[in-house]
Amino acid sequence: PPTAPLHLISNVNETSVNLEWSTPLSSGGRQDLSYNVVCKRCGPEGTRCQPCGNGVHFSPQQLSLRATKVSINDLQAHTNYTFEIWAVNGVSQQSPGPEQAVSVTVTTNQAAPSPVNSIQAKDITRHTISLAWQQPEKANGVILEYEVKYYEKDQNERSYRIIKTSSRNTDIKGLTPLTSYVFHVRARTAAGYGEFSAPFEFMTNSVPAPIIGDGTNSTVLLVSVVGSVVLLLILISAFVISRRRSKYSKAKQDADEEKHLHQGVRIYVDPFTYEDPNQAVRQFAKEIDASCIKIEKVIGIGEFGEVCSGRLKMPGKREICVAIKTLKAGYTDKQRRDFLSEASIMGQFDHPNIIHLEGVVTKCKPVMIITEYMENGSLDAFLRKNDGRFTVIQLVGILRGIASGMKYLSDMSYVHRDLAARNILVNSNLVCKVSDFGMSRVLEDDPEAAYTTRGGKIPIRWTAPEAIAYRKFTSASDVWSYGIVMWEVMSYGERPYWDMSNQDVIKAIDEGYRLPPPMDCPVALHQLMLDCWQRERGDRPKFGQIVNMLDKLIRNPNSLKRTGGETTRPSTTLLEPVSPELSSALGSVEDWLQAIGMERYSDNFTAAGYTSPEAVVHMTQEDMGRIGISSAAHQNKILTSVQGMLSQMQQIQGRMVPV
Known part of the structure; x- marks a missing residue:
């Protein structure tokens, strides 16, 4: 059998992982080398591992891979995974051994939830529809809220309304009788909103017939008829007004859509806008009892005091490593306020690529900011x-x-x-x-x-x-x-x-x-x-x-x-630019245009005689217009990339690049 694959590297992208590796040192003297991928979901620090199950998808495939890379998708968020890459050939089953495999352990990031699969109408009246739905199949974290988008079926979808709720049901009120409405639901975690569900259509009930007497009470009959006529006129007027309003300018529709799209997005609050800075700390940072913290060693000096490493053990939770910023003795009120302002800022953020605030200690000395340990x-x-x-x-x-x-x-x-x-x-x-x-x-x-x-x-x-x-x-x-x-x-x-x-x-x-x-x-x-x-x-x-x-x-x-080719690192000299002689490493003009997403202009360059990097590098904005590139944005992108070509040669000669 072959030896293990070499140089396994991983790249985590939310709930997907890309793996890449090199071929083994020995293929076992056979030509039928392939690779199998084993996926295990593990507890903290690689404990209690179990197979990933059927919900995980491998691209191009999990077994009998010929390529030396694979993408694993639809993993769970905030979860430890161990992946093993096994090199196998026709005799591996005769004597399989751990020396044929290489492994890596990763932690997935947080991700938006998957779409809501179905919506049900629990109760329908003339003006109200009561909706309910199931949690997304993959929540990918704690669901913070749901957003319901709805609009009349016959109206433009851009005229929608939004309702937010923390539960999996809501009552949509103020609807028009005997009207079809389209509903979409999406969920939000700390990572953001997932996609909206497919459309679900429900119709409100009709207006019930008026209850009229036996004909002998003419007053009741007259009032009922007049009331019906007035109601009819009101409905007609409302319909005409709504039709007129739907013809308002597209600019206002765009503005409304923009407003809808940004509903629910958290906006940072500057703690310095609070009259009492302590209020910002209380609102955004959790107070931790000093007895839960064990300082172990000093690892640096910050602006306000020492930075230490240590451990945090909260009641009912496992002990974790933390970094501890301390406020030095003899501080002023302003220094204390400035020190804690960072906690008030940090406490508003929740993202896998932002340092996480565990909490603060403000009720005893030293005052401390506790964060995750890196x-x-x-x-x-x-x-x-x-x-x-x-x-x-x-x-x-x-x-x-x-x-x-x-x-x-x-x-x-x-x-x-x-x-x-x-x-x-x-x-x-x-x-x-x-x-x-x-x-x-x-x-x-x-x-x-x-x-x-x-x-x-x-x-x-x-x-x-x-x-x-x-x-x-x-x-x-x-x-x-x-x-x-x-x-x-x-x-x-x-x-x-x-x-x-x-x-x-x-x-x-x-x-x-x-x-x-x-x-x-x-x-x-x-x-x-x-x-x-x-x-x-x-x-x-x-x-x-x-x-x-x-x-x-x-x-x-x-x-x-x-x-840009094999070069030494550039010197610090700053000189005037010289005429560049572009290296062959830049490739053809067609390759260059494809690399910057401008391949649509390949024929324009060829027809105008710009067939080599040496010719392209002397182009001006006027030249761009002359060969048929009219978009100012595309002209700027191409010209900026031309400067990138220049930079290759300037690097070789140890110079900074003019742009």
């Missing part, structure tokens, strides 16, 4: 310690996790303002989590900070130009910082802009220079960095788009194989 410390130090040890896919997985956490923060309208590898923490499973939510303070002692024109201190090397010049911090400025984090990850923790001074960095950025790709960095990743470093913040991608882009790269590993 065994591998800060990302920049972790990368420097493990220089060159990870595959490109693993590095992209790290970037994907950070982007996912930042998308969550951006969706909550929270701006981090200090996103850098030093503020990303890494746990034992290599899951990266965004931390350090104290950027509202003035960074008096931060060596990465420099005075701005407005007097405050900010980390220049990670900060967008508009934030440096005007202190305009937005999610778009966080995207710029994310581009720098990408560069840090791909360079294994190298210092951005090397030993250049902060003033030289500001000047270089203002003149249009950008960091070159790190050694062996795929072209697609450096292109994404350049997109994040667009001068106009409106031209930068959103975090949701970044997550989607990284997911595409992970699903298509071949797109990560093209790099």
Whole structure:
């Protein structure tokens, strides 16, 4: 039989896991080598493992795999899984042994719930429909609430209404008699909303016939007839008005739809807006009894005091490792408020790529903030310690996790303002989590900070130009910082802009220079960095788009194989650009256009004679219009990518890249 597969790596994407491995050292001297995948669901720390069962799906298949990769989907959220990859051939059944397998243990992330399968109408009257439904087949966490969307069948679906409920039933009131309504239901966990259910249609009852006397009471008859006529006129008027209203401008419909789409999305609350800061702490952070905490050792020094590792044992729960930030003695009221503000911020977040707050200790001294413990410390130090040890896919997985956490923060309208590898923490499973939510303070002692024109201190090397010049911090400025984090990850923790001074960095950025790709960095990743470093913040991608882009790269590993060639890491010299001689590593124009999603213009380039990278690199915006590329967005994307080509050669010559 063959030996075990080699170099097994995993990438977790919510409730899916991608596995990839290399062929065994020995195939047993046979040509019929294949692979079987064993899936086990395990308790904490790999205990009590049992087979995954039939609900898990393998792509392309679980047994007799010829390829050296597989995707496992429809796993449970927040669950430990152990996967074994067995190398087998025609004689493996004769003497199977553990030396034929390699294994990896992972923990899935939280994910949105699956769709609700069915909706039932328990009771129907003229104006009310009572609905009930079952919990989604895969809740993927605690269901926080359900959202019911409904609209009249004959009306435009965009004119829907929304009702939210924490239970699996609700009464829809105020409906029109004898009218068909369409209903959809979806569930929400901390990871967000799942998909809406399929449409379910129910009709309200008709208006009952009026009860009239035996004809001898003419007054009753007259009142009944008049009442019926008035009711009929009211219904006709309401129908005409509703028809007129349905013809209102599309802009208002779009605005209403936007409002509906964002109902239920949690928005970050700034603790500094509270008149009493202690109220924010009480609202967003759980008070922990100091007797539940055991401090073991000091692991660092924070702005307000020591940072320690220790253990937390809450009543009825198992003991866990935690990190403990303490407030040093002799603090002022302002220092206490600033210290606890980070807990008030952190306590509002619940995401697998955001550091988790366990609680605070405020009723005795020292005042403490308790968070989950991240065994591998800060990302920049972790990368420097493990220089060159990870595959490109693993590095992209790290970037994907950070982007996912930042998308969550951006969706909550929270701006981090200090996103850098030093503020990303890494746990034992290599899951990266965004931390350090104290950027509202003035960074008096931060060596990465420099005075701005407005007097405050900010980390220049990670900060967008508009934030440096005007202190305009937005999610778009966080995207710029994310581009720098990408560069840090791909360079294994190298210092951005090397030993250049902060003033030289500001000047270089203002003149249009950008960091070159790190050694062996795929072209697609450096292109994404350049997109994040667009001068106009409106031209930068959103975090949701970044997550989607990284997911595409992970699903298509071949797109990560093209790099700028084998080079040494660039020097710190900042020189004028020179005429580039593009290396053969850039490939054909057709490959380049396909890599940036612009393959639709291949014929335009060929017809105009732009058949080599050397020709393309000299193109201008006017040239783009001349060959039939009229979209300004597409022109900008292509021109930005052209600068990416230039950066390949600038890296070889040790220079920063003009864009």
